[in-house]
Amino acid sequence: MKSSKIILFITVLCISVSAFAQQRPASFIELDGGVSLPTGNWGKAATAQSLMSINGTVNDVHGYANAGGFGSVDGAWFFSKHFGIGGMFKYGTHNLKGVDSLSQGYEESFDVDTTRTTHTQYKIWSIMPGLYVDFPLAKRLSFTARALAGITDASTPRITVTIEDGGVFDQPVVQESASKAAVAFDGGIGLRYGIIRCLAIALRADYFYTKPDFTIQNTQRINNAGREVFAYDQPLTSVNVSLGVAYQFGRR
């Protein structure tokens, strides 16, 4: 039963492709916005208990990256019925999650009354050329896919932990922001639907990977206690879901 459904789907796909792929797909420029969902250690937060260190510092592999937003511009020119070359420029940010456990880890490590943690965001730029694929499924509907490789520039948040005990504010703990460029990869699939001749909307899901291996500076660290990260070498990976509007050239 299941295999017959698969065969039927493939047959329909082939008929659709042969029926509607008599000409090259229109080149396009597309503007997307969407949600980026961090995966792996980058998207996880440690528990306060695991960050407690009273006689020496403790490393932390967690990135605390929360779901973020991004915007991108991409476009492609098709040199055959199904394949084209193109590229994408993307910028996204990720706020932090689990900051309370991070803050509490410092509070327990230093045995103080209150900690206040302030932070900025992860920022990620990327420019990625690559291969685009387009398979028409119906007159206005196409299945799209892309495989991109390029360069990204990512920066980590600056995290400042203010320590207060007995009404006295002590030296704040500061993890400085770090920036680094690295190779990045993006692979995704989606659907494009032409709403008028020159305009289409696109729904897409991508997997993004980069591994910048940040070297992190910590300033105002006077005593050896609590969380202290000198290097963050975990991959920054995410699943990106986007909705976009495409301007299709040559279709009037």
Next chain:
Amino acid sequence: MQIVRVSRNQQWLSSIILLSLAIAGCNKGAQTVTPALPGNEFLTTVELQLTNVANPSDVQLCKSTQMSPTSHTYQVDSVFTNLAFLRLKAGSIYAGRVIILDETQTPVDTVSTEILARENYHLFFFQPTPVLSSNIDISDTSTSIPMTDWITGQPATDTTAFGTSVNEVLATSAANALNLSVSRTDHDNNTPPLQIGLQDNFYTGAASAGVLRVVLRHQPNAKNGTYDPGSTDLDVQYAVTIY
């Protein structure tokens, strides 16, 4: 005037570009405040245990406590000083230990072991008075308490053991100074290591009398050997007689 005609397609393209500019995320900071955790222990009792290096049978133990000797309950506004005195032999070196207890617990909780575990941001200070101003040494290895933080102006009724006033004063001459000095002998795990003060050497000079004040400073991410950073965890006084 020149009229620029814009096609419908160009209008769409312009709209898309404007929409994309609106997508860009804003860069805002965030703050999380984590309040105090419940369950901190009491520091009810501070003991000094001193052993004469030349004569190990000469062991002096003194105690300042907020546990009532009659009801055996914690008294938040009272200090019981009936055992808060030291009798030390002149011209001697005593190896000392500071022992901090929470006697509200059963069995009694030795808080000084936790202080030792948290050695990287705790530092003890020992101030004998009366002291000659020339003997006050303020440095990152000194145990002296800056005069700005001395106890002064307290009523004559505010005393430690033997009715000795808690007020700290300068000695007017060597003859009326308490001839006692203290140096810390233990070190923490900071880089470079800093002194702690749970273990110390007490050096006595000629026969004299006065008060020894012991202060524990809690200096989270601020401990640098000096007195000023941080806050005070405990502050007790003992009457001292050198004979």
